[in-house]
Amino acid sequence: MNKGKHLIIADDFTGANDTGVQLKKNGFQTEVMLFPTGDTIDHAIVLDTESRTIPATAAFEKVATLTSKIMEQNQFDLVYKKVDSTIRGNIAEEIHAVADKYQPDLIVVAPALPTAGRTTVNGVQMLNGKPLMQTDIANDPLNPLWTDDIVKMLKKEFGSEVALAKTDTNDLSPRSSKVLVFDAITDEDLTVIAKFAQSLKKRILYVGSAGLAGALFQKSRIAKPSLAVVGSISETSLKQMAYAVDAGTAIITVQINDMLKPDRKALITKYQAMVRSKLKEGKNTVLTVTRRKEDYQKTIDAFKKMGTVDRSEISRIVRENLAAIASGIVKNESISGLFLTGGDTAIEMIRSLNASGSEIQSEIMPGVVLSKLVGGVASGLRIVTKAGAFGSEDTLFQSLKILNEEG
Template identity: 30%
Template sequence: MKLLMIADDFTGALDAGVQFAKKGFSTKVLVYSKDMSFQAEDADVLVVDAETRHKKPLEAYLTIFRIVKPAAESGVKYLFKKTDSALRGNIGAELTAMLDATGKSLLSFVPAFPQINRVTVNGVHYIEGIPVDRSVFGSDPFEPVTEANVEKLIHQQCETNVQTISAGHTPDACQEKTIAVYDCASDEELKGIADSLKKTDSLGLIAGCAGLAEILPDVLGWPKSETTQPRLPEKFLVVCGSVNPITVRQLNYAEKHGFIRIQLTPEQKLNMEYFSEEDGKKWLDWFWDICSKNSKVIIDTNDPEGDNETERFAIANGIPKSEIPVRIPASLGCIIGNMVKRGLNSSMLMTGGDTLLGCIRNLGNAQLTPVGEFEIGIVLSKLISDNNKTHVFTKSGGFGEETLLTDMADKICRRA
């Protein structure tokens, strides 16, 4: 194994892993388990989904430490903490765990992803020119990003020393464990930072998002090979578990332009027994018929605009608010798992790592391997289960233009 990457959710793991897979490097994506052995892995790149996005900081720290410590001791040369390009998750706790587990004094962190207009200037992180805490990510109903200054955001969870590094500069000598946060506002600056880290032999412990992962093989001089894209089913099923306003706009636009949109009821989303009962089984038969007869379908867990019926249902049935983002992916996983087991012949797009993981867990022995990118931020993976083989696109809820779904449908549903 040449490189170990650790992400905090499944979508992030695939975003990072595909940067290597599309260049011909054997890449495996796994969900963390306590009995994981790095000696048993023969892939060039192993990407571990630590599932820490929604954990408390201490729990996230301990999980990352437990992953990285044995990897460092076994001699893995390159360790990469994949972070969210909108700075969601336990950034400070997890970067500190990387330092503590390796015993190194410096971790180099490049939060920016200039290709999708997410940049860091004077230590402040921007989404399309807006400080991240004032963007859509600052109004997330479950886990808003509350700080755009990266140093301050890190220090919300730890006391680790932080240096903010301006473009073209390098960190001062480290007398204590340090996270070096790099300003980066362009692809050229990103490449310059990576080249500088190579020259100073500092690529062994790094953090950043998919933009940094994409250029890493070339910076390291790894020989790449050509890959081919598989032929896809010419039906398109969008599986949405994201409440991000960007995704909601995409769903609304798609519905107005030919997609059939199915919105789950609060009971279907939150009653864990629903799909094992008679009404739920009949609904699954009905949904199978919808998918079989239509080329462009959306299944959506958002409430109708201006309504909070899911939260009201949760209150009425004694379901804690913290359980809502856990139950919804599980219900989606049940539905999509059932469709896959029946032999679903559609190309699927899943929004949000929780949505995808819910499906994988429902399928039991399923394996997911990244194979390429539809475009930046949209990963194509091969999904193999006991009953079926299919392909799945994944994207973050906060990614893409309003026309994304219809643009994808135009390319996928060629004969529809």
């Protein structure tokens, strides 16, 4: 699960949820919060201020206070002011309150939700092709509208800093205005706006409904890499590793000479650093001892020279070292999932993570099973397991890809 530190500030509970779910759908751990504590947060937060139907001055003060409290101990990667797609509520005042605390370089405003018939044309918010002031929403008993012109609405708080940008004429060049209101009539327009804003590399306060949120968070999601631990020496497993490496997967091969040294801690530290380096590059990574058939024989011969001739004992030492290296990575790095091939290797990994077992999710390919760890330090982590001799040449590569897509 992605733990991107994004902050959404919504003015009611249903709006908090319909925007927060855009984060969840794209792999972000997301919590809806009504009463911020000021504690440090390591995931996405949707702050519900419950301020839509209160007087404008009170809304400004409440949003300012709650925003300040949650920002005291946290730096967020992205801040998003969620507004109603029919622009009900204290829109301008609440944007102003958040902007005062966040101090953005630019405020990007795009409240359209095309899938629900809410669009923005020439800065005017529309419902099914009609300006909002010509619909029943204008006379909402709790949130009556005084205008459907978003530029006019925001100028009440921001004055001459507000400008209109039109996506239909590709009018997206950077300009001096601090508040940009964007037209949008399709989801594709919202995607264009999201890409444009992110390309500016500025500190931006995003303002919109669930529509812009969906475009932004789909864009911002970065697939985390996965780790494969291959303990099997079968010809099938070797071919699967070779295929994955040819397709761009990184591979770290533990050298037998290092494994024979008495300082096991140094071995673990060295190879964890190597694996970590590849994962930080965003690469799926394979950890193994045997990349080629001859590597296995070299391992046997090296252990024999050291006085260990029992092959089962050699296998135990190898898988314990692989598990020690890999478990440290799982505990301390953010990965999409874990691929394990070879039954003994899988069991050793589960033990090293103190898991009590696994919960089966699905068979992603014949003989290749997707599960979730149960208990221990990595409870909920998705793992793919297979017997060493199972699968086609691309099984390892495709399994890692599935972990990436679902992680």
